[in-house]
Amino acid sequence: xxxxxxxxxxxxxxxxxxxxxxxxxxxxxxxxxxxxxxxxxxxxxxxxxxxxxxxxxxxxxxxxxxxxxxxxxxxxxxxxxxxxxxxxxxxxxxxxxxxxxxxxxxxxxxxxxxxxxxxxxxxxxxxxxxxxxxxxxxxxxxxxxxxxxxxxxxxxxxxxxxxxxxxxxxxxxxxxxxxxxxxxxxxxxxxxxxxxxxxxxxxxxxxxxxxxxxxxxxxxxxxxxxxxxxxxxxxxxxxxxxxxxxxxxxxxxxxxxxxxxxxxxxxxxxxxxxxxxxxxxxxxxxxxxxxxxxxxxxxxxxxxxxxxxxxxxxxxxxxxxxxxxxxxxxxxxxxxxxxxxxxxxxxxxxxxxxxxxxxxxxxxxxxxxxxxxxxxxxxxxxxxxxxxxxxxxxxxxxxxxxxxxxxxxxxxxxxxxxxxxxxxxxxxxxxxxxxxxxxxxxxxxxxxxxxxxxxxxxxxxxxxxxxxxxxxxxxxxxxxxxxxxxxxxxxxxxxxxxxxxxxxxxxxxxxxxxxxxxxxxxxxxxxxxxxxxxxxxxxxxxxxxxxxxxxxxxxxxxxxxxxxxxxxxxxxxxxxxxxxxxxxxxxxxxxxxxxxxxxxxxxxxxxxxxxxxxxxxxxxxxxxxxxxxxxxxxxxxxxxxxxxxxxxxxxxxxxxxxxxxxxxxxxxxxxxxxxxxxxxxxxxxxxxxxxxxxxxxxxxxxxx
Numbered sequence: 001x002x003x004x005x006x007x008x009x010x011x012x013x014x015x016x017x018x019x020x021x022x023x024x025x026x027x028x029x030x031x032x033x034x035x036x037x038x039x040x041x042x043x044x045x046x047x048x049x050x051x052x053x054x055x056x057x058x059x060x061x062x063x064x065x066x067x068x069x070x071x072x073x074x075x076x077x078x079x080x081x082x083x084x085x086x087x088x089x090x091x092x093x094x095x096x097x098x099x100x101x102x103x104x105x106x107x108x109x110x111x112x113x114x115x116x117x118x119x120x121x122x123x124x125x126x127x128x129x130x131x132x133x134x135x136x137x138x139x140x141x142x143x144x145x146x147x148x149x150x151x152x153x154x155x156x157x158x159x160x161x162x163x164x165x166x167x168x169x170x171x172x173x174x175x176x177x178x179x180x181x182x183x184x185x186x187x188x189x190x191x192x193x194x195x196x197x198x199x200x201x202x203x204x205x206x207x208x209x210x211x212x213x214x215x216x217x218x219x220x221x222x223x224x225x226x227x228x229x230x231x232x233x234x235x236x237x238x239x240x241x242x243x244x245x246x247x248x249x250x251x252x253x254x255x256x257x258x259x260x261x262x263x264x265x266x267x268x269x270x271x272x273x274x275x276x277x278x279x280x281x282x283x284x285x286x287x288x289x290x291x292x293x294x295x296x297x298x299x300x301x302x303x304x305x306x307x308x309x310x311x312x313x314x315x316x317x318x319x320x321x322x323x324x325x326x327x328x329x330x331x332x333x334x335x336x337x338x339x340x341x342x343x344x345x346x347x348x349x350x351x352x353x354x355x356x357x358x359x360x361x362x363x364x365x366x367x368x369x370x371x372x373x374x375x376x377x378x379x380x381x382x383x384x385x386x387x388x389x390x391x392x393x394x395x396x397x398x399x400x401x402x403x404x405x406x407x408x409x410x411x412x413x414x415x416x417x418x419x420x421x422x423x424x425x426x427x428x429x430x431x432x433x434x435x436x437x438x439x440x441x442x443x444x445x446x447x448x449x450x451x452x453x454x455x456x457x458x459x460x461x462x463x464x465x466x467x468x469x470x471x472x473x474x475x476x477x478x479x480x481x482x483x484x485x486x487x488x489x490x491x492x493x494x495x496x497x498x499x500x501x502x503x504x505x506x507x508x509x510x511x512x513x514x515x516x517x518x519x520x521x522x523x524x525x526x527x528x529x530x531x532x533x534x535x536x537x538x539x540x541x542x543x544x545x546x547x548x549x550x551x552x553x554x555x556x557x558x559x560x561x562x563x564x565x566x567x568x569x570x571x572x573x574x575x576x577x578x579x580x581x582x583x584x585x586x587x588x589x590x591x592x593x594x595x596x597x598x599x600x601x602x603x604x605x606x607x608x609x610x611x612x613x614x615x616x617x618x619x620x621x622x623x624x625x626x627x628x629x630x631x632x633x634x635x636x637x638x639x640x641x642x643x644x645x646x647x648x649x650x651x652x653x654x655x656x657x658x659x660x661x662x663x664x665x666x667x668x669x670x671x672x673x674x675x676x677x678x679x680x681x682x683x684x685x686x687x688x689x690x691x692x693x694x695x696x697x698x699x700x701x702x703x704x
Contacts, residue, residue, distance in 0.1 A: 048101025077289020081197030081314030093200035118153025150344030153318035179317035197314030201322020214358035220271035268351035286320035332356035427507025444656035477661035492551035517654035523692030552582025605636035615646030
């Protein structure tokens with residue numbers, strides 16, 4: 001980097017106060033000081049599902065409830081529901097799902113020695129579903145447990161199995177979730193009579209990795225009860241002699257479901273040592289499409305990452321999360337993570353993070369079986385006709401990715417010459433921006449679903465020619481000349497709205513600056529100035545701790561407009577080139593700015609500050625490191641001061657463009673940032689989250 005070499009020759013060593021610390025701590029090392037009790041080995045070795053053959057559409061419920069078909073779809077997202085036939089009930093459906101699960105399972109190590117069954121719509125509460133399964137499957141030595149935590153029952157069943165595994169009392173557990181909602185439903189009730197469907201799901205749980213090597217490893221499992229919130233047990237209930245299945249407080253249930261599912265999702269992800277960005281699929285309880293949309297949006301998932309079966313099955317209670325997982329299990333690749341989250345009446349909530357093992361893009365999962373097996377040997381215990389098959393039977397395993405073709409599609413490139421035309425006319429004009437952003441989104445989507453490898457995506461940069469060289473801003477991001485994305489130089493070029501002097505490249509830089517994320521970075525500088533102004537009005541001398549000095553331009557501009565200001569900046573930065581760059585830019589203010597070269601994860605403040613500012617830093621940290629550093633900084637907030645952490649939230653178009661250049665962030669929502677602070681012991685009254693005008697760069701404020 002000739003420019004920096006020249007700067008070093010101009011800069012006297014005495015100008016920079018460098019406290020050398022060459023040790024670099026990885027994120028994993030930084031949090032290795034905390035110890036955790038080892039989790040009990042817990043795997044989902046096989047999945048089975050069952051739904052009845054009979055379907056009822058919205059026309060039927062429009063007649064029974066007096067609502068319009070349009071209203072039913074708009075308010076619930078439901079188009080059809082499966083309804084049990086005479087002779088079918090919660091037990092027979094559980095049996096069908098269990099048989100498909102066990103038929104599909106690899107049971108070389110032995111049969112289930114534990115049965116845990118969940119349902120709030122049984123036909124018999126003495127001869128429970130679990131005991132009837134033991135008899136029907138001839139599992140003489142198995143323990144049998146029945147439970148109901150409403151729609152959270154399946155994850156509670158898994159938690160019970162985990163306890164048996166931990167005590168050595170079980171090695172294999174058959175867990176079932178089944179609902180016969182139509183048995184107790186009042187179809188004339190306009191508040192909820194149109195919601196319910198029937199169905200069942202089953203897991204074979206193993207206390208260790210299945211001998212086949214394939215399955216879903218449980219990384220975290222958290223359950224909660226919320227009976228003291230709102231109307232609790234009276235908001236939704238099933239009372240056979242008092243109206244059956246009713247939801248008198250639907251609005252409250254909706255709000256509680258969204259809040260609780262978001263909150264417990266954060267808990268489960270944190271307990272697994274992951275962040276939202278690590279989760280490939282969200283598998284929520286299928287209660288209402290609007291609930292799913294609200295939860296997924298707040299958590300930052302894209303629609304293609306969210307399992308949804310509500311349209312064809314309706315709300316199948318505790319079975320819904322199994323049916324939803326079965327829909328996407330075939331898309332999980334080796335190492336992929338999925339988040340299952342539920343909410344039930346009472347209230348209850350639960351969340352679980354799983355990791356796929358032993359599956360690759362060339363492997364078909366043999367641990368999933370939809371709607372039974374190959375015919376009459378695996379059906380409900382009834383004379384009813386065999387259920388409709390929604391997928392292949394077990395002789396023709398479900399393709400690994402249901403949505404993917406059997407052979408890879410042709411490599412995405414520039415089939416229509418779109419990029420070539422932009423290059424030929426020396427970059428995109430303003431009316432090309434939307435189409436170009438869609439192109440980047442298409443590439444990102446294909447990478448996300450495995451149709452395009454990372455190497456192939458990088459290869460697409462060649463289509464741009466010089467427009468992806470370091471002479472353009474987007475090319476500078478791709479090449480990472482300082483060794484990491486989002487370096488001080490690209491940030492300074494964003495601050496100054498830099499344009500290439502080469503006419504054939506100038507339009508590409510203009511496109512870069514028009515991005516929402518780029519605007520948010522520029523707005524961040526103004527946001528920092530506003531916070532400095534507010535604190536300087538009440539604190540003089542003002543002490544500021546800046547984590548990550550970057551280019552130093554935000555300090556330079558503020559100090560330049562306020563001569564003789566009584567403020568001092570302490571900047572912690574690991575990159576010596578960034579320190580050099582910022583020092584030269586701020587040469588007129590060397591008496592007010594001190595630079596300390598140190599990895600921020602190892603930095604321990606020796607004094608208190610009125611403002612602790614960290615923007616463009618925490619976006620690169622996992623949740624563990626985020627919380628580790630936040631806890632360390634909290635004691636350094638002076639009386640009347642605050643800590644401000646900047647963190648990008650998700651925006652599909654900006655993310656696709658940034659990640660095409662290799663600039664990846666841990667995006668977080670407002671709720672996630674609040675949750676992070678609360679997890680570190682910060683009271684709610686001390687927390688607020690603001691944003692810059694684009695709404696993309698959020699700022700977590702923690703007051704003293």
